[in-house]
Amino acid sequence: MKKYFLITVLLLFIVISSACSGEIIPAEDPGMTGYVMQKDNNRILVIDSKPQDFSSSGGVSEFYNAIWFSNSPDEVKIGDKVAVWFDAVAESYPGQSEAIYVEIIDSIKPGDAILTEAQALNRALEARGNGSAAALQSIYYNSDQKQWEVSLKEILSEDAA
Numbered sequence: 001m002k003k004y005f006l007i008t009v010l011l012l013f014i015v016i017s018s019a020c021s022g023e024i025i026p027a028e029d030p031g032m033t034g035y036v037m038q039k040d041n042n043r044i045l046v047i048d049s050k051p052q053d054f055s056s057s058g059g060v061s062e063f064y065n066a067i068w069f070s071n072s073p074d075e076v077k078i079g080d081k082v083a084v085w086f087d088a089v090a091e092s093y094p095g096q097s098e099a100i101y102v103e104i105i106d107s108i109k110p111g112d113a114i115l116t117e118a119q120a121l122n123r124a125l126e127a128r129g130n131g132s133a134a135a136l137q138s139i140y141y142n143s144d145q146k147q148w149e150v151s152l153k154e155i156l157s158e159d160a161a
Helices: 002-019 117-128
Strands: 032-040 043-047 066-070 081-086 095-105 134-142 147-154
Touching (some): 032 066, 032 117, 032 134, 043 081, 066 081, 117 134
Antiparallel strands (some): 032 081, 043 066, 134 147
């Protein structure tokens, strides 16, 4: 009887400890997955790299969902691919919302590459400067040239369409 009591107490302690860790991982799928393209204090601008085509309804043929999320963890960096859970979004472009939970998706690093995908994107954005927001159209490692190739598209300028 004493043995079962100790096991029950130990299990209860483990459950309470894990519940009090402060980090709640949502059970449902994230509301958005994309790349962190800008960071401002505790806000991050996440832009989906998969465009939506609204041309059949008179809209643009290449629309990139973009949302500024407040309540971003400190460890998130420009260039990181993230999954974000959130509630309501203010109707603006980019949208604005508060992140409930942000998960950093592991960045790939091909065998002979010096940089990870996130580091390569970060460098491309740094070289571009702090202008208007850009979406990531493509990123891949060219093993013949031993370099990352990054293609960005302006999304907040007047000529973006």
